[in-house]
Amino acid sequence: MTDVTNHSQTHEAQMGDYFALMKPRVMQLVVFTALVGLLVAPVGVNPFIGFVAVLCIAVGAGASGALNMWWDADIDAIMKRTVTRPIPSGAVQPGEALGIGLTLSIFAVVLLFLATNALAAGLLAFTIFFYAVVYSMWLKRSTPQNIVIGGAAGAFPPMIGWAVATGGVSIESVLMFALIFMWTPPHFWALALFVKSDYGDAGVPMLTETHGRKVTRNHILAYCVPLVLVALGLGFTSIGGPIYLAVALILNVWFLKGCYDIWRRTDADSEADDHAIEKHTFKVSLYYLFGHFVALLVEALMRANGWAVL
Amino acid sequence: MALKVEHEIHQRRKGRNSGVGLLLVGMVGIVFGLTVVKVLGLTDVRQMERFDHVARPQLEPGALEAAEQRAADLAAQAEASN
Helix, strand or coil, rough: CCCCCHHHHHHHHHHHHHHCCCHHHHHHHHHHHHHHHCCCCCCCHHHHHHHHHHHHHHHHHHHHHHHHHHHCHHHHHHHHHHCCCCCCCCCHHHHHHHHHHHHHHHHHCCCCCCCCHHHHHHHHHHHHHHHHHHHHHHHHCCCCHHHHHHHHHHHHHHHHHHHHEEEEEEEEHHHHHHHHHHHHHHHHHHHHHCCCCCCCHHCCCHHHCCCHHHHHHHHHHHHHHHHHHHHHHCCCCCCCCCCHHHHHHHHHHHHHHHHHHHHCCCCHHHHHCCCCHHHHHHHHHHHHHHHHHHHHHHHHHHHCCCCCCC | CCCCCCCCHHHCHHHHHHHHHHHHHHHHHHHHHHHHHHHHHHCCCCHHHCCCCCHHHCCCHHHHHHHEEEHHHHHHHHHHCC
């Protein structure tokens, strides 16, 4: 006789659990930067095709998030910050996350190809591969530079948006990529300096733990300097302009000052004021990226309407 | 006795099933919308005949122009002979 006992899960997975697999907070940044990359391009895109393209980029990013959660389920179960994620909490089975990740990846890439062009679809496929395989499976557990190289995955969306509109890659899209790529390390390490993490327990090498906090402070400043050059350089391309340059100048002085202050401090200073400078600089880093992309959008809007500042 | 017996799994999975239903409707909407946008974006109405799983050499690039040129040549010849 067949055993028909129902092994019910403690928590029935709902749509929200599957949605959480896609890392919705990361998707917000992806959607915003991809949309800016698409809108600042010199070639217009049909609004519906633009909407489908951004949706595909967001779904592709979400799919790579699901693949990341499938692969990292073992370490997510160890760390406090990630223990409530759908797989370690038991809401979603690892196989389901793998299936969702692979299906949505293929769906997003194929639909983006049909809606736009092969380059945009190819870049999206590479981004998913980079985040799921190069970052999650290879770099994350093997080198403290994991977030530096892995940050490339988060930097591709504006480049894909640009490719959707133009069908190509240009200095503008490369610099938008470089802006996010160079911004990720100081942004993330500023956070690492004040958040008590348990990456060490999970066997993930983070710079603060493998090389110490002083080296991390040095790295923050070292990455901030080329970041400033990239950010200002973008202002002299076809998508920049006086408004962008003014905003970039203010934001870069602000962020560079924060990174310099972090570099100057010792851990004793940091402990004494509960990491006030580190927390402040982390907050500035959020305004920094958002401000640059909003300024690019304003420049595009002004060009489209024929409004000249100078 | 109820005419329709519903298993408790239907109630338990109602949210998931509704979500999947909405996603499928959204998918249909996207494919339909893309079709409308792509078809309306065609510069020549004859291009609509392109994807009918049959080789149509007359629709290949240059074929239309060549045919028009040939027709113009024939018209010119006919006029000259009159």
